[in-house]
Amino acid sequence: xxxxxxxxxxxxxxxxxxxxxxxxxxxxxxxxxxxxxxxxxxxxxxxxxxxxxxxxxxxxxxxxxxxxxxxxxxxxxxxxxxxxxxxxxxxxxxxxxxxxxxxxxxxxxxxxxxxxxxxxxxxxxxxxxxxxxxxxxxxxxxxxxxxxxxxxxxxxxxxxxxxxxxxxxxxxxxxxxxxxxxxxxxxxxxxxxxxxxxxxxxxxxxxxxxxxxxxxxxxxxxxxxxxxxxxxxxxxxxxxxxxxxxxxxxxxxxxxxxxxxxxxxxxxxxxxxxxxxxxxxxxxxxxxxxxxxxxxxxxxxxxxxxxxxxxxxxxxxxxxxxxxxxxxxxxxxxxxxxxxxxxxxxxxxxxxxxxxxxxxxxxxxxxxxxxxxxxxxxxxxxxxxxxxxxxxxxxxxxxxxxxxxxxxxxxx
Ligand SMILES: Cc1ncc(COP(=O)(O)O)c(C=O)c1O
Numbered sequence: 156x157x158x159x160x161x162x163x164x165x166x167x168x169x170x171x172x173x174x175x176x177x178x179x180x181x182x183x184x185x186x187x188x189x190x191x192x193x194x195x196x197x198x199x200x201x202x203x204x205x206x207x208x209x210x211x212x213x214x215x216x217x218x219x220x221x222x223x224x225x226x227x228x229x230x231x232x233x234x235x236x237x238x239x240x241x242x243x244x245x246x247x248x249x250x251x252x253x254x255x256x257x258x259x260x261x262x263x264x265x266x267x268x269x270x271x272x273x274x275x276x277x278x279x280x281x282x283x284x285x286x287x288x289x290x291x292x293x294x295x296x297x298x299x300x301x302x303x304x305x306x307x308x309x310x311x312x313x314x315x316x317x318x319x320x321x322x323x324x325x326x327x328x329x330x331x332x333x334x335x336x337x338x339x340x341x342x343x344x345x346x347x348x349x350x351x352x353x354x355x356x357x358x359x360x361x362x363x364x365x366x367x368x369x370x371x372x373x374x375x376x377x378x379x380x381x382x383x384x385x386x387x388x389x390x391x392x393x394x395x396x397x398x399x400x401x402x403x404x405x406x407x408x409x410x411x412x413x414x415x416x417x418x419x420x421x422x423x424x425x426x427x428x429x430x431x432x433x434x435x436x437x438x439x440x441x442x443x444x445x446x447x448x449x450x451x452x453x454x455x456x457x458x459x460x461x462x463x464x465x466x467x468x469x470x471x472x473x474x475x476x477x478x479x480x481x482x483x484x485x486x487x488x489x490x491x492x493x494x495x496x497x498x499x500x501x502x503x504x505x506x507x508x509x510x511x512x513x514x515x516x517x518x519x520x521x522x523x524x525x526x527x528x529x530x531x532x533x534x535x536x537x538x539x540x541x542x543x544x545x546x547x548x549x550x551x552x553x554x555x556x557x558x559x560x561x562x563x564x565x566x567x
Pocket of ligand 1: 178179232233234235259305307308309310334335336337357
């Protein structure tokens, strides 16, 4: 019997849906999806505020690893968390040093600039480590009120040493704003331990909740800085100080009398809140340590698979992320063509690089439930087949075999 012609078969077609291996939004566990399948409740009813939203914020404090801080959950996304933090903290003319290691560092600089901050960018070559000695010198020279940093730069698949940077920032008496949009609940993030004053994230990445929530951890020095402002922040719903005043009880440094009525400055989506609650419960049930280990192994397995396919990772080995991989594409094959073929033929969605890396790199997320063999192995297999369809040859099955060896604990 001769070979069967297969190149016109669209394998993705029989599937009910595509698998999200982009770097967020990520796949959502089934109990989280189910949590949204209910009639509406009233978002300003105290049974929702006190019995649903408040326990979620308190549970999130454990995920944020903060005892002294508060966690505020708002409608929005990661960008809302960044903008809300910036507008709550910064007055026109305030000096802000923005560490730029990729597209999301640039975004933070743009948000700060829009609010009137006097922004100084401290840039590292994309994909390379930060020079901490130079950074300290620059902080010393600029004397900023605030230093911002992206912990996990999703555009380049890199993780930076927030603990060390936090130490430098605190040593210079500045406030430390950390973007943990693609790291929180996947990689160790210590709000208190690292001196983070505003810890800014979103719901749809490693937390494995639906897109739609901005989440900010706020510590006492951040509240104090907001109180010292000469003018109130120019936002009614995203001024974090208004959240403190109308949401947090007096016993925890807020302004709501004990047993008094809480008010959300903006109406919360009750469906998304319920979903987030289940997502956070699932994270804490297994524990943070277990979650970080899953991501560490999954990241390593994925990278082993990529290298076994003779592909090259974009970042320097010292800063490679365990939640998102950024891969150089083989010469002559467009990232967009790989993404299209992989989606149409095999039903798995990955991303191209961003901005200046769009035509040279691919990005794959392994976050939340996709940080597992169940998702990583098919993704590597589909990537191998896609590349073969587009003319790139590697040893058949080598990527999957290398990743399996890591998952099985039989490779170092
Ligand atoms: C590191 C980082 N910061 C900020 C954002 C913006 O978040 P969102 O898309 O949820 O608004 C993203 C999104 O990918 C991100 O990865």
